[in-house]
Amino acid sequence: MSAVMELLLLLPLVLLALEAPLCHGACVEVDSDTEAVISDGFKLGCIYCKMRGEVDATATVKWSFKGSGDSDFSDLYIYEDARGEIIDPRFYERLAWNGSKHTTDLQDGSIYILNVTYNDTGTYKCKFSRTLKYSNYDYEKTIEKNITINVVARLTRGMASILSEVMMYVSIIGLQFWLLVEMIYCYRKISAAGEEALRESALGKRSRRLL
Ligand SMILES: *[C@@H]1O[C@H](CO)[C@@H](O)[C@H](O)[C@H]1NC(C)=O
Ligand SMILES: *[C@@H]1O[C@H](CO)[C@@H](O)[C@H](O)[C@H]1NC(C)=O
Numbered sequence: 001m002s003a004v005m006e007l008l009l010l011l012p013l014v015l016l017a018l019e020a021p022l023c024h025g026a027c028v029e030v031d032s033d034t035e036a037v038i039s040d041g042f043k044l045g046c047i048y049c050k051m052r053g054e055v056d057a058t059a060t061v062k063w064s065f066k067g068s069g070d071s072d073f074s075d076l077y078i079y080e081d082a083r084g085e086i087i088d089p090r091f092y093e094r095l096a097w098n099g100s101k102h103t104t105d106l107q108d109g110s111i112y113i114l115n116v117t118y119n120d121t122g123t124y125k126c127k128f129s130r131t132l133k134y135s136n137y138d139y140e141k142t143i144e145k146n147i148t149i150n151v152v153a154r155l156t157r158g159m160a161s162i163l164s165e166v167m168m169y170v171s172i173i174g175l176q177f178w179l180l181v182e183m184i185y186c187y188r189k190i191s192a193a194g195e196e197a198l199r200e201s202a203l204g205k206r207s208r209r210l211l
């Protein structure tokens, strides 16, 4: 079997191995969606993973908002000591915590807007502050993420997104089919190898005789 063929047979295994961490609920820093639909709910995602082996920590998350008509960011929401508080009156009774639950060691600081209005268009800033608690000192780490939200009447999907999904299915099916063909080809080649060798040596003898 050629090296390329071996690689192709191994590919599904490699993909499985890569997927395994996701299945075990490991933290993955996915980017937030940026298109909200009017009158629907919308999740503003903000994830800050702890690294493998990092000690116990506590974290707070502060969200700020700069509407399309605003000149600057203003405080929107704060989550501290496992409790959230809405600061911006424009969002009273319209925000819910969607982040890590029942812990102060947060990794997910996402919030959820209920009943999106066109006024929610703008930039949201998520500030994650994490205090790592080492035995004799604390260590502070912060990150900031900006998420620019567009409010639309209906969810639109870019042509690129549709095309890439189609391509994904085509390539998955194509690869599987190719794999099958390769396997059948291999099997037949191996089982016919003996015969082939005999026939070839016979042919060889005959042509030598002709010479
Ligand atoms: C996010 O919050 C909304 C409103 O409380 C809730 O309906 C939804 O199930 C939550 N989603 C997650 C993943 O926590
Ligand atoms: C959402 O807001 C609109 C207008 O502000 C209102 O008419 C509608 O009833 C609200 N929907 C929900 C589920 O609160």
Ligand SMILES: *[C@@H]1O[C@H](CO)[C@@H](O)[C@H](O)[C@H]1NC(C)=O
Pocket (backbone or CB within 6 Å): 117, 118, 119
């Ligand atoms: C959006 O903002 C405008 C101007 O501040 C205000 O008049 C209007 O009531 C707001 N609409 C909603 C649905 O909050």
Ligand SMILES: *[C@@H]1O[C@H](CO)[C@@H](O)[C@H](O)[C@H]1NC(C)=O
Pocket (backbone or CB within 6 Å): 125, 144, 145, 146
């Ligand atoms: C977020 O936006 C603010 C102001 O627009 C900018 O100062 C800041 O550097 C941005 N942060 C990131 C992480 O892009």
